[in-house]
Each structure stands twice: as C-alpha cells, then as structure tokens.
Amino acid sequence: MSANLNETLICGHPLEEYEAMIEKFHGNRAPGLIIGGFMVDLAQKNLPKGELFDVICESMKCLPDAVQVLTPCSIGNGWLKILKIGRFACTFFDKHTGDGVRVYLDTDKMKNYPEIYNWFFKVTPKHEQDGEALMRQIRSAGAAILSVEKVKVDPEISKKEKGSKIAVCPVCNEGYPAKHGEKCRICSGEINYLMKSS
Amino acid sequence: MSANLNETLICGHPLEEYEAMIEKFHGNRAPGLIIGGFMVDLAQKNLPKGELFDVICESMKCLPDAVQVLTPCSIGNGWLKILKIGRFACTFFDKHTGDGVRVYLDTDKMKNYPEIYNWFFKVTPKHEQDGEALMRQIRSAGAAILSVEKVKVDPEISKKEKGSKIAVCPVCNEGYPAKHGEKCRICSGEINYLMKSS
Numbered sequence: 001m002s003a004n005l006n007e008t009l010i011c012g013h014p015l016e017e018y019e020a021m022i023e024k025f026h027g028n029r030a031p032g033l034i035i036g037g038f039m040v041d042l043a044q045k046n047l048p049k050g051e052l053f054d055v056i057c058e059s060m061k062c063l064p065d066a067v068q069v070l071t072p073c074s075i076g077n078g079w080l081k082i083l084k085i086g087r088f089a090c091t092f093f094d095k096h097t098g099d100g101v102r103v104y105l106d107t108d109k110m111k112n113y114p115e116i117y118n119w120f121f122k123v124t125p126k127h128e129q130d131g132e133a134l135m136r137q138i139r140s141a142g143a144a145i146l147s148v149e150k151v152k153v154d155p156e157i158s159k160k161e162k163g164s165k166i167a168v169c170p171v172c173n174e175g176y177p178a179k180h181g182e183k184c185r186i187c188s189g190e191i192n193y194l195m196k197s198s
Numbered sequence: 199m200s201a202n203l204n205e206t207l208i209c210g211h212p213l214e215e216y217e218a219m220i221e222k223f224h225g226n227r228a229p230g231l232i233i234g235g236f237m238v239d240l241a242q243k244n245l246p247k248g249e250l251f252d253v254i255c256e257s258m259k260c261l262p263d264a265v266q267v268l269t270p271c272s273i274g275n276g277w278l279k280i281l282k283i284g285r286f287a288c289t290f291f292d293k294h295t296g297d298g299v300r301v302y303l304d305t306d307k308m309k310n311y312p313e314i315y316n317w318f319f320k321v322t323p324k325h326e327q328d329g330e331a332l333m334r335q336i337r338s339a340g341a342a343i344l345s346v347e348k349v350k351v352d353p354e355i356s357k358k359e360k361g362s363k364i365a366v367c368p369v370c371n372e373g374y375p376a377k378h379g380e381k382c383r384i385c386s387g388e389i390n391y392l393m394k395s396s
Contacts, residue, residue: 025266026275033274056391058384065274068223068266075273075280076231076263077224082273083391085383086362086375091392102392107366107373120373121364152393164284166319168305175305175318177284185283186256193254193281194289194300195350 008142010037011044011070015139018070026065031119032088034138035145036066039103042143043092046101053092053100054158058085081157088120091151095158099150106147113141206340208235209242209268213337216268224263229317230286232336233343234264237301240341241290244299251290251298252356256283279355286318289349293356297348304345311339 010018015037022033047053055073057064060082064075067090073079093100110117115137118124164177169184176184185191208216213235220231245251253271255262258280262273265288271277291298308315313335316322362375367382374382383389 026272027270027277030275060273060276062274065272068272068274072225074224074263074266075258076260076266077228078258079225083389085389086378087367087370087372087382087384089372098393104372107371122361154391154393157391163320169285172285173305174285174287174302180284184285186285191281191283193352193355195296195352 008139010041013070021069022065025069026062029135030062031134031138032062033066034135035088035105035116036063036090037070038143039063039090039105039146040066040070042146042148043090043101043103046103046148047092051094052079054095055080056091056093056153056157057082058087058089058091060084063088063090078160091153093151093153093158098153098155098158100153101148102151103146103148106145109145109147113137113145116141116145206337208239211268219267220263223267224260227333228260229332229336230260231264232333233286233303234261234288235268236341237261237288237303237344238264238268240344240346241288241299241301244301244346245290249292250277252293253278254289254291254351254355255280256285256287256289258282261286261288276358289351291349291351291356296351296353296356298351299346300349301344301346304343307343307345311335311343314339314343 008015013021018037019029019034022037023029026033052072055067055071057067057080064080064082067080068074075082087104089102089104091100091102105120110120115130115134119129119134164179166175167178168174169176169187171183171187174184181188206213211219216235217227217232220235221227224231253265253269255265255278262278262280265278266272273280285302287300287302289298289300303318308318313328313332317327317332362377364373365376366372367374367385369381369385372382379386
C-alpha cells in the first residue's frame, strides 16, 4: 500500500485533481475511471516522449473517458477508437508504424486486492459493496493491478476511411455519404432508431 | 448576418470561449465542431429545462465532441451513442419516454451560405478553400443553417444492455463478458487488431 497517496500523479495531475476532472466530464468518480487513469498514466510512461499516439479501447465502459480526459484523443477527432471486445484494456500506438503498448487489468495481480477483485468479477452484489473501501483500494493499488505488453497494431485499423462524396438524399433531403447508396441509411431502412412524431 | 458576434452564446458560453474549449478537447477549431456547438445549443433551447437527456449522434465526425464538451453525455458514460448514419444531425431525447428533438443541417437553408455549402458538399477542393471565410460564414450563420424536428426514439435503443457475468478467458487469462462465449472475442478470433510482438 502506498503511504503517499497525496503524491500520486496521473499524467502529471495529482490524483484528487484527476478525480475532479473525471467527475466533471463523466458525471461521477466511477471506480473504472480511476483505474483507467492509472492505465493511461502507465501507457504514457512506456511510450516515447513527445510523440503522438492513437488509442484503441477494448471496452465501451468508462475507459474511453479516461483517454479523452487525459490525452488529445477523442471519439470525434478519430484518434480514439473503441472495439467492443469487453476486456478492460487499451492500446496506445503509432499509427504509421503500428508499434505500441497495451495496458490491461491483470487478473492474477488483482487477487491481492479483494475489494477490487470482488467488484470486477461481481462477486459481491452491488447493494452489499462498500464503495469507499473499493475506492481506497483502487487508489492505493494504483498500477499494481495492471500489466503492460508491447504490441503491433494491424495497419488496416489505422487506415483512414476515404472521404466520400456527399449526396443529397432524395427522400429526407439531407446530406449523406454517396457511397452508402441511392438513399441515406435511414431512408433505405438499413438503420432505424426513430419513430417520427408529428 | 449577425451584427453582434461577440454576444453569440453557445449553451451559455460566449462563442470565443466555446471555440477555445473545443480546441483544447478536440485539438483544433474544426468547422464541423463550430456548427456542432450551434446544434447542441438549438437542441437545448427546444427541450424542457432542467431535465436529463440522452443523445444520439448520426455521425462519428466532430459532432460527438460538441456533445461531450457541452453536455453531461459522454461515450464512456453511455449517455451519448453514435450511429454510423453519416448525416450531420443529432437527437436529444428522454430515455424513459423516447420524446425528443432532432437537429440537422438543412441543405436548403445552406444554399444561402456558399462557403458553407461548398465546404460541406466538397465542391471546392480542400487546398482551394478559404478557411477564414468559411469560419466567418459559420459564425455569422449560426443556427440559420439548421432545422429542428420533434421525434420519438425507439425504446429499444435506450434499453440498457444487461450486465454480463465476468469470466476469465482460458487463453489470455483476462476478464471478459461471459456471454461472449467460452473465450474472449480476441482469443476466439471474432475480432482482431493486434499482431503481437515479442
């Protein structure tokens, strides 16, 4: 257990400051996001300084927000991608060479931290969890529950999708990528999420 | 054209302040993100005050970052979802009732703004574009190139995916959602993005 929690830094931010940042961006201090901060910090410590990296998150939950708060990568600028793999891990890589590091939650190392283990594997029902004890253990464990490995990312992943011509859909009259076909994906029925009201 | 650009507010932020916020988060003042700010602002003006809304973006590009910077919705907390429809539009809705508003770039209204029209439909080759003229026209057009419609979102969209039990993958030894099968999606070969190096 660390004796100097006050000195814990997440990508240069004192831990308390990082927690306030994620509360503002994400809405609350989710346990997964505190761990996510240690993951981004560990990845950066294992990467060449001053270079730009793209990120792939293997989980939709929480983790992408740690990346968006701590790095220049966002879902809207395309430097962050999310793959629905469901492992609690993220990969930082050079998009030109594919070289990078992957940081993941290590199930063996987690065994030394019962609160974290029981939370992650849902051993303790949610209403019986001691949230404060969990947060204390996450803060003191820091990177001790993580492992890092060198990886090479498939160059296909970072190939930028070619920009398409923009057409006007003959049904809805909105702009859409011409490569999708003669109508946009809503008007062709390929995707639907709306029940239009009057 | 608005004579009072200095007084333009985006969700309560002076326009210049909003542009600085997106530059910090997104890396640059992308034209699509300035328009995105006016879209989020217009959506909020058409929603009941003080209620929480989920958001669906119909485009991966830029727009999600306007939502993440201006609202409590993020990709990591799940209140923002992205559907690859490719229309420049977003829908704000009450996840319990499905009632909401959809804001979209109106191709007819855009015809009054040639710089914006030529940029959006890629009429002018990128190297011939006058970036400053485009930005001036976006700032002065504001919400005049947008339209808003009442919509009802399919309740299936907001149904939360049931949390899965977490299993340890017998191949990689990492945690993954047990409902994915006997191995995680990487070890089963369902998804791949890595070429592991030594």
